Amino acid sequence: MRLTSVFRWVAPALFVLSAVGVPARAARAEEYVLGPEDQVAVSVWLHPELERTVTIDADGNVTLPPVGDIAAAGLTTKQLGDRIADRLSAYLRQTTTVTVTVAKYMSRSVFVTGSVANPGRYGFERIPSLVEVLGAAGGAQTGADLANVQVVRTENGKRHTFTADVAAAMRSADTSNLPELK
Numbered sequence: 001m002r003l004t005s006v007f008r009w010v011a012p013a014l015f016v017l018s019a020v021g022v023p024a025r026a027a028r029a030e031e032y033v034l035g036p037e038d039q040v041a042v043s044v045w046l047h048p049e050l051e052r053t054v055t056i057d058a059d060g061n062v063t064l065p066p067v068g069d070i071a072a073a074g075l076t077t078k079q080l081g082d083r084i085a086d087r088l089s090a091y092l093r094q095t096t097t098v099t100v101t102v103a104k105y106m107s108r109s110v111f112v113t114g115s116v117a118n119p120g121r122y123g124f125e126r127i128p129s130l131v132e133v134l135g136a137a138g139g140a141q142t143g144a145d146l147a148n149v150q151v152v153r154t155e156n157g158k159r160h161t162f163t164a165d166v167a168a169a170m171r172s173a174d175t176s177n178l179p180e181l182k
Contacts, residue, residue, distance in 0.1 A: 031076045032125055035107025036060055040077065042084060045097040050088070053103050066091050077101060110181070112137040115144035127181045130166060146170070151179040 034040065036058050044050040054062045060073025062080075067087040072080050077100040085098040105123035110133050113119040117138025128136070130149070140146055146167035153160045162179050169175045 031078075032102060032105070034075055034077065034080060034102070035073050037106035037109070038102060038123075039104035039106060040072070040080070041101045041103045042081075043099040043101075044084075044088065045099075046094075047092070047096060056107070073107075110136075115141045117141060129175060130164065130178045130181065131170065131175050133181070134166070153182065 034056060036056050039053060039055045040062065041053045042051060042062075042064065050064070052064070054064065056062055056072045060071055061069040062072045063069050064084060067084070067090075070080070070083055070087060072083075075083065081098040081100040084100070085096060088098065089095060102125075105125050106121075107123075108125070108127050109121050109123040110127070111121050112133065116134065117140075119137065122133070122136050124136075130151075134140060147165045149164045149166050151162040151164055153162075164178050166178065169178050
């Protein structure tokens with residue numbers, strides 16, 4: 001897992017946020033591209049015994065009986081469904097339709113701890129803005145210092161720290177200068 005963004009909320013408690021992103025490959029911009037840790041629901045038409053929810057492993061594969069490991073990371077849900085249907089054709093007498101849906105978006109996730117209402121890990125279809133992430137975590141608690149939010153990114157093994165004044169951005173209703181999560 002590659003850590004690409006970390007936020008720290010300074011005073012009174014620590015707020016940490018990290019986003020793990022998967023680059024989009026071979027898909028239209030609006031199509032979600034699957035990545036490690038995403039959870040997908042697989043439905044096989046006329047074969048309820050083959051339906052299950054599986055997690056894409058760190059190597060980018062899902063394991064489905066009776067076909068075994070199937071590469072999933074970097075594919076859209078439709079592409080993965082087609083790949084599973086192709087592999088199942090060796091085991092089933094008739095061709096079938098496989099539908100894959102994302103049950104949990106976790107390859108693009110954000111960790112939030114510290115002075116927020118609901119700290120934890122949040123998965124998103126697309127990485128949201130800093131303000132949206134704060135909202136997803138239930139908002140800042142009383143006494144949180146929104147004027148000194150630090151963004152720490154690890155890129156190419158190097159750590160970079162930025163300070164963001166979320167309070168001023170929200171007062172002016174202009175969040176364009178806040179750091180983008182990657």
